[in-house]
Amino acid sequence: MEDVARHAGVALGTVSHVLNHPHKVAPATLEKVRHSIDELGFVPDRRARALAAGTSNVIGFVVVDLSNSFFLDMARGAEQEAQRHGMNVLLANSDVQPEKELVYMHLFNEERVAGILLAPQPTNADDVLQRGRWRSDVVVLNTVPGDPDLCAVTANNELGGYLAARHLIDTGRRSLAFVGGPFSLSPVTDRHRGVERAVAESNGSVRLTTIKTSNVQAADGRKAGRQLAALPANERPDGIVAAADLVALGIVQAFLAERGPRVPEDVSVIGYDNNRAAWDSEISLSTLAQPGEEMGRVATRLLIEEISHPANHEHQRLDLEPTLIVRQSSTRE
Template identity: 50%
Template sequence: MPSISDVARHAGVALGTVSNVLNHPAKVAPATLEKVQKAIAELGFVRNSNAQQLAAGRSRSVGLVVIDISNSLFVDIARGAQRHAAELGMNVLVANSDNRIDQQRADLDFFDEARVSGILLAPMEDASEDVARIRRHGRPTVMLNYDTGRGDCCQVLVDNEEVGYLAARHLIDIGRTSLAFVGGRDYLQPVALRRRGVRRAVAEAGGRVTLEEVPTENLDPPGGLRAAEGLVAKVRGGRLDGVIAVTDLLAMAIIQVFGAQGVDVPGDVAVMGCDHNSAAWGGMIPLTSVQMQGLDMGREGLRLLLAEIAAGPVGHEHVTTVLRPELVVRESTVGRAAALTQL
């Protein structure tokens, strides 16, 4: 790649003149400015802003590591952070760890080596050792949608227990009394918390509502397809009239199987998800779900990160912000006519 020295030599000017063209063009005579800009274009020169920032002892970039960019929650988190960063003349660099802990660790190391100002991390599992290592290197880190329970870094959370509670409460309120909770293993914190919320809502119903818990190996559609196959007979036998899937992708897969088996949704059984994933909105039956406030999470996470960067490790007090989820009612639980009244 051509260097600034190559540009100066090609244009026949001093290095300082090229620097002024790049950083203070108003100081350069028009004819000289045009000559240097022409040399830049002819050589294909691109400034190394990262090196410039490192030389100045600062970076205008922060890293964001998410577990699954296909989930619109994490897309919204990125958008919220990027919008706030743009207002401040900063950049957010996004890495998708694709549901792999080893890739998440590699992404954190990459941003650490790139000397970003700080890191936003939205994991699904405990990453305390990696976060502690990054923070020891002077890289402030804010956790998103995961409660470390330690208070050693700032956090922005959605009340995931409330997510499960809202989902179960909605089905109970519309008269469903035989519920199933379809979800992954509890080592995934959001799954465990949503399960707890579902149990709380059922317990409050005082015995008039039953709950069956159906585990899945993963949170992707194949897990939902397998789970649904075991639920069809229960719906037909009148032993199940409401399903809460811990993710929208699971819910949409369950609806797909029910439809193929002639089970009416929501006539025979109401089905809903829990994470308002836009990837699941395009089905034949619009899905009731719970809004996770991803835009607000990204914006608030960046605000906390920049506050810690500005204050330094000694002057900063870690805080946790908890966002409230919101129920979004659609056709999969109340039918088309009733859903239209919600718009």
């Protein structure tokens, strides 16, 4: 900064204003200082500035899987809320690798970010949180951590499973299948529990079959779809709740490839997440839309509240509701 000040012929404080409060600097001076910054190739040391100021304007966000548009929506919501408060978001994709979650958490810790948003693999959250001494405040998304001294923002997956099954039952389906896994993932078990609740309300008029998969990818759906297509028509379910849109898409693909039951004439299919695959497929998928953007905004708001007012902050556990979206795959018209 001293080099920039000498080069531009201004006071050191003026350079500081250009970097931090440009609206306070006259346009001609602003242009002169910025020209010197470009000429010298000056880049502010963010960590040094954070140490000097005792704070940072950067939030780190560790996301489990950016190939899933649900997490992209979270990131978009977080960025929107952070910008409202004059802050920025650095995004890290762990790519469903637990060790990478820990690597990025340590990286953000070393960078002394103001706070960290963590949307981990649900089975890995507590392990990540316990394996480091985090300087920054942390808010967890999409799963509830064991530590009560952390805020968490989740989606009500049990309600989503219930709404999916209720929709199929209300449209006349009487033999349902839930397809998804692994059941070690709490979102999968919660969605299955919601389906069970809707079926239980039918007082025996609806039956439920559960097909467990090793993951929630399209390949898992295709494998389950081939199994279902091979069943005799009188043993085959007429309504399918998939644990994720990719699973639902795989099921539909298998039915088409095997010339199996027609969707939705013979069997209705509903997915979960409202990923791009849901509306881009040949048969558009009914689905449960996750409140991703809202989760990102709410989690960021809680984090900034904790950063700004630590003494008065109360940790919260918020459960947001999904939305049923009905498309071709579950409507018989």
